[in-house]
Amino acid sequence: MRRLESTPDRYDRGINLLSGGRIGSVYERIAELVARPDADVLDIGCGTGGASIACAARGANVVGIDRDAGMLEVAASKSSSVEWAELDATEIEDRFGPESLDAVVSCLAFSEMSQQVQDYTLSIAMSRLRPGGRLAVADEIEPEEPGRRVWYRLRRAPVVALTWLLTQTTTRPVRDLRTPLSELGFTEIASERPWPSFQIITGVKPS
Amino acid sequence: MSSLYDTMLRILPHRAPTGLVAIGAPDRSSPVLVTGNYTLTVRRVKEALEGRNAWLLVADSKGINVWCAAGGGHLTHHDVISAIRTSGVRDQVDHHHLILPQLCATGVERSRIEEATGWTAAWGPASAEDIPAFLERGGHTARQERSVRFPLRNRLEMAAMWIGPLVPILWLVLWPITGAGTAAIGAGAVVLIVLTLYALFPWLPLRVLRGVPVYGILAAGGFGVGAGLLALTGLLNPSALVWLAVACVVGTAIASVDVAGSTPLLASSVNPNDFAVELIPDRCTGTAECVLVCPREVLVMDGHARKVQIVRPRNCILCAACIVQCPTDALRFRFDDGRVVEPDVIRQTRMNLLGKRKTVPTL
Numbered sequence: 001m002r003r004l005e006s007t008p009d010r011y012d013r014g015i016n017l018l019s020g021g022r023i024g025s026v027y028e029r030i031a032e033l034v035a036r037p038d039a040d041v042l043d044i045g046c047g048t049g050g051a052s053i054a055c056a057a058r059g060a061n062v063v064g065i066d067r068d069a070g071m072l073e074v075a076a077s078k079s080s081s082v083e084w085a086e087l088d089a090t091e092i093e094d095r096f097g098p099e100s101l102d103a104v105v106s107c108l109a110f111s112e113m114s115q116q117v118q119d120y121t122l123s124i125a126m127s128r129l130r131p132g133g134r135l136a137v138a139d140e141i142e143p144e145e146p147g148r149r150v151w152y153r154l155r156r157a158p159v160v161a162l163t164w165l166l167t168q169t170t171t172r173p174v175r176d177l178r179t180p181l182s183e184l185g186f187t188e189i190a191s192e193r194p195w196p197s198f199q200i201i202t203g204v205k206p207s
Numbered sequence: 208m209s210s211l212y213d214t215m216l217r218i219l220p221h222r223a224p225t226g227l228v229a230i231g232a233p234d235r236s237s238p239v240l241v242t243g244n245y246t247l248t249v250r251r252v253k254e255a256l257e258g259r260n261a262w263l264l265v266a267d268s269k270g271i272n273v274w275c276a277a278g279g280g281h282l283t284h285h286d287v288i289s290a291i292r293t294s295g296v297r298d299q300v301d302h303h304h305l306i307l308p309q310l311c312a313t314g315v316e317r318s319r320i321e322e323a324t325g326w327t328a329a330w331g332p333a334s335a336e337d338i339p340a341f342l343e344r345g346g347h348t349a350r351q352e353r354s355v356r357f358p359l360r361n362r363l364e365m366a367a368m369w370i371g372p373l374v375p376i377l378w379l380v381l382w383p384i385t386g387a388g389t390a391a392i393g394a395g396a397v398v399l400i401v402l403t404l405y406a407l408f409p410w411l412p413l414r415v416l417r418g419v420p421v422y423g424i425l426a427a428g429g430f431g432v433g434a435g436l437l438a439l440t441g442l443l444n445p446s447a448l449v450w451l452a453v454a455c456v457v458g459t460a461i462a463s464v465d466v467a468g469s470t471p472l473l474a475s476s477v478n479p480n481d482f483a484v485e486l487i488p489d490r491c492t493g494t495a496e497c498v499l500v501c502p503r504e505v506l507v508m509d510g511h512a513r514k515v516q517i518v519r520p521r522n523c524i525l526c527a528a529c530i531v532q533c534p535t536d537a538l539r540f541r542f543d544d545g546r547v548v549e550p551d552v553i554r555q556t557r558m559n560l561l562g563k564r565k566t567v568p569t570l
Contacts, residue, residue: 067285069555088285090292094323114225114267116293 011048011071015108017159019198026107026138026194027054033202034103034134035060042101042128044089044121045109049075049082051138055105056081065092089113089121092128099130107138110174119180126184131207135186136200140173143196152197177201221246222270227294228253231260235301238342240331241290242308243268243282248335255335259342262299266290274471277314278526280556284319291324306331306346309353310471312500312528316554330499348499355471355502359406365469366405369462370398377454388440389447396433396451397458400425404462413466413473426459471502474524482542484529486517490537497529497538505529527553 015023027050035041037059043052046064048071056062056079065087066072072084087095089109104125110118125135143149178201181189186203193199223244230253239262242252249265256263266286268276276282287305291297305328307315317328332341332352341348374394381390404411404425411421433451437443467473484505493513498506503522506515506529515537530538530553540548 067283068280070280073555088289090289091285091323114293116226117267117289120293 011074012050015047017162020195022194022198023050023108026198026200027051029192029194029200030105030107030136030138031055031058031060033200034105034136035062036102039102040100041103041105042092042096042125043082044092044104044106044125045112046075046082046084047071047108049078049084051105051107052082052084053079055103060103065089065095089117089124092121092124096128098127099133101128101133102130103134103136104129105136105138108140110137110139110177111172115175118174118177122177122180122184126186126205129205131205133205134202135181135205136202137177138198138200140197141176141193141199142173148196156197173197223249223265225265225267225290225294227296227299228263228265230256230263231258233260233262233299235299237261237300238306238346239264239296239300239302239304240306240308240338241266241287241311241328242335243271243273243276243311245270245272245276248272251335252338255338259339261342262296264290264294264296264305273308274310274313277311280314282311283314284316284323287315287320287328288323291320291326303327304329306341308335309333309348309500310355310502312532313526314531317496317532318534333502350504353499353502354504357408357470357472362405362408363402366401368469369401373401373458373461374398377458381450381454385447385450386442389437389442389450392433392436392440392442393451393454395436396429396455397462399432400429400455400459401462403428404466408466408470418463418466422459422463426455429455429459472524481544482525482540482548483520484517484523484525484527485539485541485547486515487537487539488514490535491515492535492537494534496532496534500528500532502526502528 019026030051031054035055035058039060041055041060041062043055043062043064046052046066049064052062052064052075062082063085064072064075064082065085066075067086067088069086072086075082076084085095106121110121113121122135129135143152176199178189178191181201181203185206187206188204189201191199191201223246225244228249237260240252240256241264242248244265244267249263252263266282267289268282268286271279271281273282287307291305303324303326305320305326307317307328307330309330310333312330317330320326320328329346330348332338332348333355334352337352341352374397377397378390378394381393385393411418413421415421430452433455434443434448437447437451491514493508493515495508495515497515498508503519503524505517505519505523507518509516525540527540530540530550533550536550539550540553
């Protein structure tokens with residue numbers, strides 16, 4: 001059955017299709033926002049490693065975690081400068097101590113989590129960041145203007161169906177994370193939209 | 208209504224909400240049962256537990272049933288760990304004990320849950336309807352509860368899975384070409400073929416020549432009935448017959464793709480099947496974990512020798528649940544040509560090996 005087939009080798013193609021070929025620039029932007037030489041960076045739901053590898057290229061010490069061993073296998077075949085670990089977002093606490101990270105990033109992973117898991121992950125990220133550490137979450141989001149939102153849903157449906165058929169990969173938009181981030185105490189919350197239906201949101205743990 | 212919708216379109220994922228569900232009036236000592244967030248599964252487990260007090264911990268199986276999700280890597284120990292930590296179950300009960308559905312054993316490693324959370328886990332029965340008897344026995348499965356069944360009701364659900372999407376599409380494609388009446392008869396013939404295939408499934412020789420003779424007879428039977436109906440309704444003409452034949456052949460071809468793999472009784476024919484489970488007796492310490500998770504009674508415990516034995520190898524559907532769960536790595540796959548697949552590889556790829564089973568390194 002198709003559902004039983006592994007999809008990691010097709011994941012990159014699927015995500016590239018869904019993002020209209022723009023996902024590479026998002027990985028670069030995330031790295032630009034958080035990665036510094038020798039900074040300790042955690043990439044949650046690293047998948048095939050796009051964001052992790054971009055951060056490592058800027059000299060950061062990156063651990064990429066994903067719950068899918070097949071995804072990590074593809075990631076490991078691309079780069080050995082990142083440490084890859086099979087862990088779910090809810091298992092970060094088993095591996096990383098409090099205030100042990102300079103940055104936490106996540107690209108297109110929140111859209112695969114339930115809201116409960118998203119909230120849990122954000123609070124764990126807050127506790128694992130060092131004071132002054134930065135969080136960056138990039139994901140699909142519905143456009144702000146109502147007209148654009150309707151157009152987005154209409155336009156997205158056939159692309160989602162086609163991508164699902166070809167790659168069994170899909171994404172769902174996430175809610176705006178500004179509110180949960182400010183409730184958790186993140187400061188300097190900033191969001192940017194590389195295109196109307198995609199958001200990179202950042203926050204800083206207060207010193 | 209929603210049951211019908213879920214059944215007809217079961218080929219697509221149907222997501223139920225994840226998290227903790229109270230059944231009856233559970234208290235701090237009530238059992239915690241784990242299931243996946245496929246709508247039909249959640250509904251059936253709730254039905255099975257009616258009149259009892261229990262906690263149902265719905266893990267994220269991506270809207271797919273437990274067996275397919277676990278085999279495909281969509282329901283793993285990570286999802287169960289995540290459910291324990293994010294559902295609030297830790298605040299609701301005093302014990303730290305879970306009951307896992309037996310059919311998740313291909314993907315959910317019991318030991319990894321215990322390592323990460325301190326929660327112990329026991330294997331429940333294969334079918335939800337056996338849960339009450341399992342609970343009354345104090346949390347132990349009887350041999351027959353560990354064995355999967357494929358009764359008529361489940362077989363007809365599989366038929367509905369194909370009829371749901373296939374028939375409307377066939378009808379809509381044929382309608383402009385042949386007119387609505389002939390299109391309806393073509394679609395009806397396909398319904399008949401699919402229903403017959405699953406109704407008679409246990410008695411059909413599907414292993415003879417990969418089932419091709421059976422599928423040929425089914426398509427011809429559907430065509431015959433369809434042609435009769437065309438004659439009765441006055442729609443019979445050469446063009447209608449040609450399109451009826453196309454509908455029967457296409458319908459049979461689509462519904463017969465991996466019939467074996469869509470049942471719990473046969474190994475998928477998409478995988479290469481030239482290998483078998485191998486037991487390494489020296490490594491076996493007789494924990495019998497494999498016996499508890501095998502859905503086909505392939506393994507039994509030899510009480511005298513304190514070791515497990517493979518007694519019904521022909522029953523094996525190569526799901527690898529036994530290999531994944533064995534705490535001493537005493538089981539693995541061996542190909543006919545001598546190559547072996549070690550447990551670590553199988554735990555990473557699960558049933559999902561497909562092509563990879565062919566390319567695993569030789570020992």
